[in-house]
Amino acid sequence: MPAAARAYHHGNLRAELLDAAERSIEKSGADQLSLRELAREAGVSHAAPRTHFPDRQALLQALVERGFTHLGATLRTARDQAAPDLEARLHAVIAAFVTFAATRPALVNLMFATKTTADEPHQKAAADTTAVVYDLINEGVQTGALAAGDPERYGLLLYAWAQGLATLTATGNLPPETANTLVAEAVSTFLRGNTPLP
Amino acid sequence: MPAAARAYHHGNLRAELLDAAERSIEKSGADQLSLRELAREAGVSHAAPRTHFPDRQALLQALVERGFTHLGATLRTARDQAAPDLEARLHAVIAAFVTFAATRPALVNLMFATKTTADEPHQKAAADTTAVVYDLINEGVQTGALAAGDPERYGLLLYAWAQGLATLTATGNLPPETANTLVAEAVSTFLRGNTPLP
DNA sequence: CTAGAAACTTGGCAATGACAAGATTGGCTA
DNA sequence: TAGCCAATCTTGTCATTGCCAAGTTTCTAG
Missing domain, CATH: 1.10.357.10 (Tetracycline Repressor, domain 2)
Incomplete structure (x- = not known):
């Protein structure tokens, strides 16, 4: 089951999180990065990123x-x-x-x-x-x-x-x-x- | 009243905080730095650093x-x-x-x-x-x-x-x-x- | 078709940064 | 010397965050 290419509940959340993260750090710096904020942007629950990133x-x-x-x-x-x-x-x-x-x-x-x-x-x-x-x-x-x-x-x-x-x-x-x-x-x-x- | 050289309640907290901070980032990286932790190390209250750093x-x-x-x-x-x-x-x-x-x-x-x-x-x-x-x-x-x-x-x-x-x-x-x-x-x-x- | 794994949710906890309001102290002035 | 004022620090509080546990939904392999 190719995790990266799967379209599930959300689609390919992993890639979208990375995209959003990149946008975020360019805007506000890396230490302002918030996982919960990324989750909100992607429209998933606050613990969803944990599936892809420990x-x-x-x-x-x-x-x-x-x-x-x-x-x-x-x-x-x-x-x-x-x-x-x-x-x-x-x-x-x-x-x-x-x-x-x-x-x-x-x-x-x-x-x-x-x-x-x-x-x-x-x-x-x-x-x-x-x-x-x-x-x-x-x-x-x-x-x-x-x-x-x-x-x-x-x-x-x-x-x-x-x-x-x-x-x-x-x-x-x-x-x-x-x-x-x-x-x-x-x-x-x-x-x-x-x-x-x- | 030269703020940096004063010996008050604590002494020169500002410099000590900076020293502790430098030690901390070398040990655990800059984004692990915790103001409250620094305050604890220096033996002051958790809001004391705020006096020196907004x-x-x-x-x-x-x-x-x-x-x-x-x-x-x-x-x-x-x-x-x-x-x-x-x-x-x-x-x-x-x-x-x-x-x-x-x-x-x-x-x-x-x-x-x-x-x-x-x-x-x-x-x-x-x-x-x-x-x-x-x-x-x-x-x-x-x-x-x-x-x-x-x-x-x-x-x-x-x-x-x-x-x-x-x-x-x-x-x-x-x-x-x-x-x-x-x-x-x-x-x-x-x-x-x-x-x-x- | 079913079992199991992967992806996601809900709920919760301890720690943190930031803020407000009050207490203490030291120096400056009158 | 008395007293005021500003700098320093404390206590209490709040929203946010990262991380974890337990449960739920969906996909897929067999």
């Missing part, structure tokens, strides 16, 4: 997981639609990251505020997201566009940069209109700083 | 403000104790940033999860923190160590990088022992990527 934390975690899945997909799309050279693709991916953060600041905060322990369910989704950057870096090292070195280290470095730019955007310290320019400079600085010696 | 959010904001003040001071100390050349000082500052984040992950998350609107009280403390990086960048541009360009843009770029590395450390995605190496690489990459043409 507690409040579980709902937030599901939100984070969905966020990473969404972000990963967004980054992959951006990569595939960019021009084929490394710089263009890196730029497209990081710019998409920043745009994502500008659109869903509260969700992004939540995603990166959650401690990462190995047994958490969002681990895989998060790894699939970082992999987008890592893979491009790997490719760059292999084609010789980047100086030989530990690709994982490069990946972490660039991912950290992207994450920082995204967070600054999400918190309003970086106006979205200048963000794009900064992303371009970050990528070109990164590449220029790691160009193999001729 | 509501829960105000306490969190005070925590953020204190955090930025502390971080700024930490960065300035690191800068002053480093070797006088630009790279060493940048490295020292960002490494101190990352160490700060590793020591107080929950506080750092809170600091960078809070939306920055102009009228918020922690604005100045936050600005004083970013200024440490900005000033070094400015100095680098003026002495010719960095290519001519918009210093503010450089500053934002490097600050974003530092913030990203700090957040990754705080969330456990970057083991503190490798963090130092990565910081060194980030700084040298940044400088290498922005060296003026000879």
Whole structure:
């Protein structure tokens, strides 16, 4: 019995709760989120959410997981639609990251505020997201566009940069209109700083 | 009547509440923070905190403000104790940033999860923190160590990088022992990527 | 068609944040 | 020094919330 796709008393309550929760945190912050309020919005009883989420934390975690899945997909799309050279693709991916953060600041905060322990369910989704950057870096090292070195280290470095730019955007310290320019400079600085010696 | 230094019924309740709050969020996360619990720990009535903080959010904001003040001071100390050349000082500052984040992950998350609107009280403390990086960048541009360009843009770029590395450390995605190496690489990459043409 | 599981409801409890009104204390002034 | 005033803290209260237990409805597998 596929729980997610079932149409029962309410329909697919789980997904609707997550949608409402995402709207709520963007409007009032994550710590204002009320399960009972979500239930009211969905027109179900105050204990109905408990069927799908054992507690409040579980709902937030599901939100984070969905966020990473969404972000990963967004980054992959951006990569595939960019021009084929490394710089263009890196730029497209990081710019998409920043745009994502500008659109869903509260969700992004939540995603990166959650401690990462190995047994958490969002681990895989998060790894699939970082992999987008890592893979491009790997490719760059292999084609010789980047100086030989530990690709994982490069990946972490660039991912950290992207994450920082995204967070600054999400918190309003970086106006979205200048963000794009900064992303371009970050990528070109990164590449220029790691160009193999001729 | 200097409110902060007074010893009254309790002593300086305000500071003690903030200390307890910081301990609490590092132990159980910010959304588990309970004003009544803090009051109990301090041995005062459940409504006593209200004298110093109108509501829960105000306490969190005070925590953020204190955090930025502390971080700024930490960065300035690191800068002053480093070797006088630009790279060493940048490295020292960002490494101190990352160490700060590793020591107080929950506080750092809170600091960078809070939306920055102009009228918020922690604005100045936050600005004083970013200024440490900005000033070094400015100095680098003026002495010719960095290519001519918009210093503010450089500053934002490097600050974003530092913030990203700090957040990754705080969330456990970057083991503190490798963090130092990565910081060194980030700084040298940044400088290498922005060296003026000879 | 029936049994059992999944989804939801009703009722209840302890804890919390916020508020109002009163008590205590310390300093400032007249 | 007497007394007022403001800051600090207390007691009492309320609505809301998260979580839990027990029961009810609906779906589905066999």
